[in-house]
Amino acid sequence: MSTTLFLRNLFLSELNAEDFSLLRGHLAPTELRAGNMLHRCGDRIEDIVFPYSGVAMMTAPLREGSGAGIALIGCEGLAGGFAASASAPATCDCEIVVSGQASRMAAPAFRYALDRSPTLRRWASQFDNALMAQAQQTALCNAAHSVEARISRWLLELQDRSGGERIPLTQGMLARLLGVRRTTVTLIAGHLEAAGAIRCRRGFMQIVDRAVLEASCCECYGHLKSNGTRLVSRRERVVAEPQARALESHG
């Protein structure tokens, strides 16, 4: 596999050479297909998946087959690492919502690498923390904000991870992400389309005017982007850290 492919995943691209060498020999290419499950709630995690493109959705399932989205994982991170590093069963389903490419590695090899390197453990913990922040924000968002605001938020989050204005996502998939009826999504997507924010076509949704969509979104999207829990590149951290220190010294 070419090194440039690894650079498309933020978690892998930010590893130091020593940590990357612990993982590289175990990484194998894999396709992510929308609708496929990476794992189900209660499963033992067999593989850790590092997306280069495409998006996975963590969902909390309900007994009658419905559920709701908790967090998204795209090219910034890894799927399955949280449970695998704890040798614990998966606490939710993980389904591919946008097709793409990825690398996968066996969970025992990932655990071995974590045991060998404190810096790798710390980097993985930072991603776990970002994932937990997303889940906490979603819990608040589901309780406090309108379906229109939540749809806007998920579309912005999906675009951040999938790239491009067109998001290959059906209204049915969006309804499952929100834990609402498809007819509700159709109605509200119609409002957003009339406002000029998005365009809905068979099999995809297109963000036409991001500013209009952001205006109809709740504070949750901006909060997650600004509170420092999102995984960012080393270059962005160099810019952010002096600002954080300045804020602390004034606090």
Ligand SMILES: [Zn+2]
């Ligand atoms: Zn919200």
